[in-house]
Amino acid sequence: MHHLARAKRRSHWRSQPLRQVLFLVLFLVLCKMAHAAAHSNDTSLSALSTALRLGRGTKKALVALEPMILVSAYHVVAESVPYHELGGNCIDEHERRAWNVNVFHA
16 A cells, blocks of 8 residues: 555656657667768778677677767767777777787786
């Protein structure tokens, strides 16, 4: 009977139609941006997409790119700095540096 004593019921954010529409639009825009980033030439996101696609599949790789795009866009807007592209070989460079650190400083 404790549920009857409750005077207020909080509405869930998904039950509000405006938030549903905004969430759907954000999801669709991020999907399109991830698709475009995966098919661009010599960028870090395309290199990461290729690496993820080999292990996970195409759709999961695109979904994995979405938060990275969102985080980079947030930092560009919040810090008022231009976007700095790392290049298509950023994953190789990172792995090479990690390998050098592990081999020579062990």
